[in-house]
Amino acid sequence: MSGFPPPQVVDDLVLANHILSNEGVLDAFGHVSARHPTTPDRFLISQTRAPELVEAGDLARVAGAEGRPYEEVAIHAAVYRERSDVGAVVHSHAPSVIPFGVTGVPLRPIYHMGSVIGHEIKVWDIAQRFGETDLLVRAATEADDLAAALGGRTAVLMRGHGCVVTGADLRAAVFAAVYLERNATLLAASLRLGEVRGLSKAETQRASEMLRGRAGDRAWEYWVRRLPHRATNP
């Protein structure tokens, strides 16, 4: 055993599961994890279950070899290994994001709220190194290849599959995952209208720094309140 996780992290991870479902980022599939605060080579993730249904009891194991977490737990493990600055990871099939992964049209921030996704997002294609698979990322070699495509950025798309989004902590990762979805929707709508002027690299940098402030708490409070069947003071 590597230490029981603090209640605050457990609560936030349950809420992160519910928020990402309620905001249309996750559905029956996809997952979110948080690095263990005191044993940083471990992380918390649910047993295999639709995120909307995840409860504290589903999280009560520190993932590694033990337990029976999601098949694609290797994605999370690889990102935490490669990126010491990352405290939380979301893997989703967010509908608005999929089209960018299968067309190669660059997914770029077009408004200040979208700046949290970073100025550049690459598309990783499992077929490039691993041939014709079922597209799941299970092996450490596959996950390491995906993490390499992520590099030092916030998000990476996966062709024919979905995306991975990271954050310094759970709230930051949830914020980035939601606004990746929102920005993708708005960019697609804008591209149907005409030529699009996105944020410049400096604008993206400055706006995303600004959003690291109180904005995250304000959004988190809002998303918690929007959860169905939940008391107003969680």
Next chain:
Amino acid sequence: MSGFPPPQVVDDLVLANHILSNEGVLDAFGHVSARHPTTPDRFLISQTRAPELVEAGDLARVAGAEGRPYEEVAIHAAVYRERSDVGAVVHSHAPSVIPFGVTGVPLRPIYHMGSVIGHEIKVWDIAQRFGETDLLVRAATEADDLAAALGGRTAVLMRGHGCVVTGADLRAAVFAAVYLERNATLLAASLRLGEVRGLSKAETQRASEMLRGRAGDRAWEYWVRRLPHRATNP
């Protein structure tokens, strides 16, 4: 009488009706059936009613000549006759699917979740053999022609009407019907962005085999929980 159906099949068929309505696949129209588990030349289907309103009492007859099921019950009968591997059939007018049936743009899987629809889906046009009709499929000859267009595949589109989706059992058919709808939405969005790279034939095959595992139960549990006014343990 050909044997009272087991409660589990009745429960699942009621839930299938409700899930397909709640997930946007069926509305006031469309229907889902299940092959009778002990008398395989019979199947269970509701009396004529909007799927969201179907209750166990609406299903308590084994369909054949008797009873007063949906006008298009011939669709189900023909598919069960032709396809001994099929245990459940969905006929829907899912909104995202209709445009592919009237334009002839191929509906193909573009992400691993969409692989369950199979690599190829044909469009059947009732007018080709039966002229200008009201587009309903009532006669056995019409239904057999539709079943022939379905062939050994999972789904077939009907021009100016909707689609038929099959599965080894109810959960598989519901899963395929939902993801046919989701994949059609995503493909249409992708085609508006640019040239689309879909799954290869081998990727489709491998991903759909993978999804035949625990994924179906995880999605079913989620869709049941999302039903309005329903206890958490159905």
Next chain:
Amino acid sequence: MSGFPPPQVVDDLVLANHILSNEGVLDAFGHVSARHPTTPDRFLISQTRAPELVEAGDLARVAGAEGRPYEEVAIHAAVYRERSDVGAVVHSHAPSVIPFGVTGVPLRPIYHMGSVIGHEIKVWDIAQRFGETDLLVRAATEADDLAAALGGRTAVLMRGHGCVVTGADLRAAVFAAVYLERNATLLAASLRLGEVRGLSKAETQRASEMLRGRAGDRAWEYWVRRLPHRATNP
């Protein structure tokens, strides 16, 4: 006074207001009326109020000169005058219909459910005869011109404004108004995919005759059940 309306008509007209709101055809604006069953030169319509909020008390006047109904009550009066076969009228700003009115792209049925809108729908432009107005139809001369554009058809679009939909009775008019909205959504989506094959004139005729049967009651029961805060047996 021209006779108190039967409770059944009042109930159905209240439900028609609520259903059309709940199904996205009406919002704060638009209205639905029913010809008075015993005094056919009169019709029932609500006082000025958002349709979702209409109650029986709002309908308790037979409209003509008296009362204070919607500003555009002339639309209804003109259609009932010109069309003895019409028993109910809907005027809406349904979002999916507006784009066809401002582009002139023909709104045609593309699937059997859409056949109820008829094979041809004209676009009426108030500016053609009445110049630059606020686009409301208040004067009898304006309403008569609109009714002439409607002719013997089921529906007519109004440029920069909305549409008028008719039916033999309330349930038929509601059915046509809902499927005008659905078909417009599907046609727009299809046109973005490629060249569209709509229903032929004979298919439209046959399918719309078929839908005059039990389909309307099945849909009505479903739409009533979907209303918020309503007992299951209305």
Next chain:
Amino acid sequence: MSGFPPPQVVDDLVLANHILSNEGVLDAFGHVSARHPTTPDRFLISQTRAPELVEAGDLARVAGAEGRPYEEVAIHAAVYRERSDVGAVVHSHAPSVIPFGVTGVPLRPIYHMGSVIGHEIKVWDIAQRFGETDLLVRAATEADDLAAALGGRTAVLMRGHGCVVTGADLRAAVFAAVYLERNATLLAASLRLGEVRGLSKAETQRASEMLRGRAGDRAWEYWVRRLPHRATNP
């Protein structure tokens, strides 16, 4: 202290926050303010909070230098300073509006309800005078520049950010903000169909004058009723 605001203004401002959230104009971000009725150089605005969560207690300060209102309070201050005819201001990131700000495609009224946004809407770009920023409008010089781009019109778009909408009072500003969103959605859909005929300048003028009448109260009553968990007689 500059006088306690009357309860009616407080009630309406709380409702305006909730309505704009519920109707999809505001989400976790954006804000709405009302000029103080007795001290017109002051205005009421919430403390920093998601609009859906705003309560009367959040508004109990007359904004100026004191209190801790939204970071972009300068937008409101500048508009009230420049426009004595304006009694309420909305700043939003309404999704359907963003694409017009980043493509430069003119956002114009295409139906009578959309006429309230005015015949012309400019796009203001903070980068033009202030270079590469985080896109927030904090300084009075920035806000004055934005107010100058607004001029005597109802609304102005902000490139890569959102928009500002004004009204003679709260209900008028809410009405304009909602229909700016609706009209943008419809215009984008229309432009995907074909060439669009919008309202003429005279039609826009006449329709918007007509909508200044009872229409606003009818819509307000409807939007209040649609709020979740609220008694029917607010």
